[in-house]
Amino acid sequence: MTTQSPAATHQQADEALIQLLTPPHPKNPFPLYETIQSAGKVHDSSATLGIWALFGYEEINQFLKRPDVLSGARAAALRNENWEDHFALRLHLKTMPTLNQPDHGRIRGLVTKVFTARRINAMQPMVERVTRRMVDELAAAAEGGEVVDLVDVLANPYPVAVISEVLGLPYEDGKYLWEKADTWSKIWSGIYPDEVLQPANEAAEELYAYFQKMSQERRTSPREDLVSKLVAEADDGRIDEDELMGIIMLLFTAGFAATTNVITSGVLALKEHPEELARWRADKSITPLAVEELLRHTMHNTAASRVTSKPTVIAGKEIPAGVHVLTMLAAANRDPLQFPDPHRLNLTRDDGPHMSLSGGSHFCFGGSLARVEIAELFPMLIDTFSTIEVAGEPELQTVMGLTSYSSLPVRLGR
Numbered sequence: 001m002t003t004q005s006p007a008a009t010h011q012q013a014d015e016a017l018i019q020l021l022t023p024p025h026p027k028n029p030f031p032l033y034e035t036i037q038s039a040g041k042v043h044d045s046s047a048t049l050g051i052w053a054l055f056g057y058e059e060i061n062q063f064l065k066r067p068d069v070l071s072g073a074r075a076a077a078l079r080n081e082n083w084e085d086h087f088a089l090r091l092h093l094k095t096m097p098t099l100n101q102p103d104h105g106r107i108r109g110l111v112t113k114v115f116t117a118r119r120i121n122a123m124q125p126m127v128e129r130v131t132r133r134m135v136d137e138l139a140a141a142a143e144g145g146e147v148v149d150l151v152d153v154l155a156n157p158y159p160v161a162v163i164s165e166v167l168g169l170p171y172e173d174g175k176y177l178w179e180k181a182d183t184w185s186k187i188w189s190g191i192y193p194d195e196v197l198q199p200a201n202e203a204a205e206e207l208y209a210y211f212q213k214m215s216q217e218r219r220t221s222p223r224e225d226l227v228s229k230l231v232a233e234a235d236d237g238r239i240d241e242d243e244l245m246g247i248i249m250l251l252f253t254a255g256f257a258a259t260t261n262v263i264t265s266g267v268l269a270l271k272e273h274p275e276e277l278a279r280w281r282a283d284k285s286i287t288p289l290a291v292e293e294l295l296r297h298t299m300h301n302t303a304a305s306r307v308t309s310k311p312t313v314i315a316g317k318e319i320p321a322g323v324h325v326l327t328m329l330a331a332a333n334r335d336p337l338q339f340p341d342p343h344r345l346n347l348t349r350d351d352g353p354h355m356s357l358s359g360g361s362h363f364c365f366g367g368s369l370a371r372v373e374i375a376e377l378f379p380m381l382i383d384t385f386s387t388i389e390v391a392g393e394p395e396l397q398t399v400m401g402l403t404s405y406s407s408l409p410v411r412l413g414r
Helices: 010-021 029-038 058-064 071-076 087-092 102-113 117-124 124-141 150-155 157-167 171-189 194-220 226-234 239-251 257-272 275-282 284-298 329-333 369-382
Strands: 042-045 053-054 069-071 305-309 312-314 318-321 326-327 386-390 397-401 403-405 408-411
Touching: 010 042, 010 275, 029 329, 042 318, 053 058, 053 408, 058 305, 058 312, 058 326, 069 071, 071 087, 071 305, 087 171, 087 194, 087 239, 102 226, 102 239, 102 329, 117 124, 117 369, 124 150, 124 157, 124 369, 150 257, 150 403, 157 171, 157 226, 157 239, 157 257, 171 194, 171 239, 194 226, 194 239, 226 305, 239 326, 257 275, 257 369, 257 386, 257 403, 275 284, 275 305, 284 369, 305 329, 326 329, 329 397, 403 408
Parallel strands: 053 326
Antiparallel strands: 042 053, 069 305, 305 326, 312 318, 386 408, 397 403
C-alpha cells in the first residue's frame, strides 16, 4: 500500500526535482516523485531550473493531448546557436519527435499508412522465429551454469534483430549500425556538449549514408520490407530525402530502447514478485495484460518535454506561454489515483492505459512492435528457464531520457 507522506514544501520539491534531473540519476526515483507530488502535481520550478514539471497521471494526460503544445525536443535543439553546423542536429530536426504541426501530421500520416496494426500483426511469425533463435542462443551461452550478461546476450541484440528484419537489412549490419544509432541518440537528451555532438555527427552521417544507399536499391528492386514501402510512399513528393532518412533512422534507433529496458527491468521485477511470475507461468492467457503491466512498471525515469505555445491552465495552475514543461511519465505510471497500489507488479492489472509510450500526437508509434516483441519473449523465457538468478550487481545507464540497465549478470536454470 502507498503511505501518505507529509506534504513537501516548494523548496523540498525543487530539491527533489534537481536530484531527479542531475546525473547520476537515482536508482529508485519513486520516493522523489512522491515528495514532489505531495507538494502538488503541477510544479513551478521556473525560478530555479527554468522549467515547469507535471507529475500526475490526469494532469499529464490532459496536457499532452492539447493540440497547442509544442515539441520540447525541437526547442532544445534550436537553442543551440550553431545547430546548422551539426549534421546530427539538422537531421534530428527532421524527425517526428522534434516536429510540430502541420509537419508532424504530414510525416506521421505517411508512417502510419505503412506501419499499420495489420502489418505489425503480420510480423508475429517473424518475431516468433527471431525470439526462438535468440532464446536458444541465450540457453547455449548459459549452459552449465555459466554467468551471462542478459544485456549483451539478449536485451540489446533481440530488438536489433527484430527491427533489422522489419526494415530489411542483414542482422550483422544491424548490430554494427546499433552502435552508431546509440551514439546519435545521445543528442536526444537535449544536452549538446562537444564530446557528444562530434561523435553524434559522425554516427548520423554513417547511418544516413547506409540507409540512403539501401533506399536507392529498394527503388530499383523493391522487397517486402518496410524500407521498400516507405520509399514507395515517399516518392510521390510528400516528403524530401532528409525526411525519409529521418523516418528510417528514427524507426531503427527508437526500435530497441523500450524493449531493451523492459527485458532487463522486467526480469528483475518478476524476481521481486515471484507470485506474479508463477501466475504467468501457469496461465499464458494473461500475456496481453502482463505486457502492459511490464511496460507500466518498468519505466523508471522517463520524461517527455513540451513547450507551451500560449498560457495553459492545468489543475487550476496557469503555465505561461513559451515555457518548457517536463511531463514525468514514470511518475504518472505510479500515480495511485490511476493505479491503486502502484508500486506492486500486478500482471492482470486493468486500470487504463499507462504513459510509458508517451501520449498525445507524439506518442511512440513503435509501441505496437514493442508489445509484439515482449509478448513473444517473456512467455518463451518463462517456459525455457525454470530459474533466472541475478549473479552480480546490475549497472544502470540513462539513454534518451530512459534509465535502463547497461549490465545484468544472470545464471539460468533449465
